Amino acid sequence: MSQPSISQALPHIQILNPETLGKPLGQYSQLTRVKASEFLFIAGQVGIDNVGTGKDGKAPADFDAQCGLVFANIGAALASQGASFANVVEFTTYLVHSQDIAKFMAYRAREFPRLFSGGAYPPNTLLIIDRLVREEFLIEVSAVAAL
Amino acid sequence: MSQPSISQALPHIQILNPETLGKPLGQYSQLTRVKASEFLFIAGQVGIDNVGTGKDGKAPADFDAQCGLVFANIGAALASQGASFANVVEFTTYLVHSQDIAKFMAYRAREFPRLFSGGAYPPNTLLIIDRLVREEFLIEVSAVAAL
Amino acid sequence: MSQPSISQALPHIQILNPETLGKPLGQYSQLTRVKASEFLFIAGQVGIDNVGTGKDGKAPADFDAQCGLVFANIGAALASQGASFANVVEFTTYLVHSQDIAKFMAYRAREFPRLFSGGAYPPNTLLIIDRLVREEFLIEVSAVAAL
Numbered sequence: 001m002s003q004p005s006i007s008q009a010l011p012h013i014q015i016l017n018p019e020t021l022g023k024p025l026g027q028y029s030q031l032t033r034v035k036a037s038e039f040l041f042i043a044g045q046v047g048i049d050n051v052g053t054g055k056d057g058k059a060p061a062d063f064d065a066q067c068g069l070v071f072a073n074i075g076a077a078l079a080s081q082g083a084s085f086a087n088v089v090e091f092t093t094y095l096v097h098s099q100d101i102a103k104f105m106a107y108r109a110r111e112f113p114r115l116f117s118g119g120a121y122p123p124n125t126l127l128i129i130d131r132l133v134r135e136e137f138l139i140e141v142s143a144v145a146a147l
Numbered sequence: 148m149s150q151p152s153i154s155q156a157l158p159h160i161q162i163l164n165p166e167t168l169g170k171p172l173g174q175y176s177q178l179t180r181v182k183a184s185e186f187l188f189i190a191g192q193v194g195i196d197n198v199g200t201g202k203d204g205k206a207p208a209d210f211d212a213q214c215g216l217v218f219a220n221i222g223a224a225l226a227s228q229g230a231s232f233a234n235v236v237e238f239t240t241y242l243v244h245s246q247d248i249a250k251f252m253a254y255r256a257r258e259f260p261r262l263f264s265g266g267a268y269p270p271n272t273l274l275i276i277d278r279l280v281r282e283e284f285l286i287e288v289s290a291v292a293a294l
Numbered sequence: 295m296s297q298p299s300i301s302q303a304l305p306h307i308q309i310l311n312p313e314t315l316g317k318p319l320g321q322y323s324q325l326t327r328v329k330a331s332e333f334l335f336i337a338g339q340v341g342i343d344n345v346g347t348g349k350d351g352k353a354p355a356d357f358d359a360q361c362g363l364v365f366a367n368i369g370a371a372l373a374s375q376g377a378s379f380a381n382v383v384e385f386t387t388y389l390v391h392s393q394d395i396a397k398f399m400a401y402r403a404r405e406f407p408r409l410f411s412g413g414a415y416p417p418n419t420l421l422i423i424d425r426l427v428r429e430e431f432l433i434e435v436s437a438v439a440a441l
Contacts, residue, residue, distance in 0.1 A: 018227035022197035044419030050316035080312035125191030128278035165374035169344035272338030
């Protein structure tokens with residue numbers, strides 16, 4: 001495992017909602033413009049407790065709890081490279097049940113202001129698919145970040 | 148909202164169909180090779196009329212009409228940064244009904260020659276999924292562009 | 295079609311599994327950190343025989359055979375630009391049947407050590423969706439690579 005290095009210069013990330021595109025349908029923005037020297041590609045993260053003290057490799061049954069673990073895992077991936085949520089340039093979110101869309105919207109509305117300063121939420125594409133790698137996973141989020 | 152700046156230097160974008168990969172199954176290419184100083188990550192766009200005069204936040208029931216709005220919205224996102232469809236390096240397209248695959252193929256065959264000069268259509272990955280964020284959305288397209 | 299050029303300098307690609315993220319659930323890694331001058335965006339590849347001598351544009355019915363063709367096609371796309379699997383920074387894998395998850399895991403466990411030296415498998419997001427562009431396709435994989 002390589003030692004994470006801290007990126008010195010901040011990348012130039014603009015998170016934008018052009019007027020011509022209308023208001024986003026949730027806590028995301030329409031586009032990112034980024035000038036960066038390095039990128040992180042983070043594999044889709046699921047609701048496994050890697051970070052907390054409960055580390056058992058199991059996903060909780062509760063959607064909100066899975067959301068919390070997914071974003072904690074993404075945060076850990078970012079932190080491992082000296083980055084934070086401010087470095088994220090794109091999310092892609094996969095849900096298994098359309099019934100969870102409203103819960104996901106509520107989760108972001110409640111938690112994203114804490115993760116992202118100034119309301120600059122990265123672009124997100126939200127997709128409802130059949131299944132994730134394990135039956136019990138209800139949400140998976142992949143991310144691209146810039147350093 | 149930041150003022151869009153016009154990118155000065157053209158990025159070096161090659162849209163390629165290597166002979167070893169066979170003919171693409173539609174109006175797309177097998178790969179893009181890009182040397183760019185900046186990237187745009189555009190959130191998945193849906194068939195909402197943000198650009199036209201009818202701006203009502205509703206999606207038309209018609210698949211073709213949704214396609215038109217999706218690509219108009221992507222065009223608006225690109226234009227907001229002084230870019231055009233020539234800057235797109237990758238599309239990902241999500242359809243809700245497999246019955247719309249043929250319609251999507253026909254839409255691209257008809258409209259893409261107008262959007263892309265010289266038949267250099269960006270790589271696209273076409274996926275049929277369960278649902279998009281709202282029941283009435285039939286197509287969503289996300290894009291990465293280079294400046 | 296442009297003549298492929300050979301990239302001179304190796305990109306700086308680190309494939310990482312931070313301890314805080316737990317063990318990946320298969321032959322993939324949690325994240326890539328990349329400093330590159332050029333990127334390749336490769337359209338989702340399906341199990342069509344473009345590379346072999348059997349070139350008939352048909353997909354075999356067998357899942358494993360489709361996997362082999364998918365990765366052969368990605369390899370051909372990479373090779374066309376003087377690159378190899380060592381240049382891949384991200385995969386996204388789409389399966390149509392959840393019954394094929396175990397087969398996909400077995401395929402990677404068996405074949406990836408041959409494709410990737412030193413067990414540095416790129417991040418992958420594995421998704422089960424409704425359908426691909428043609429009914430007979432069971433797997434599609436898109437990739438981003440760095441030159």
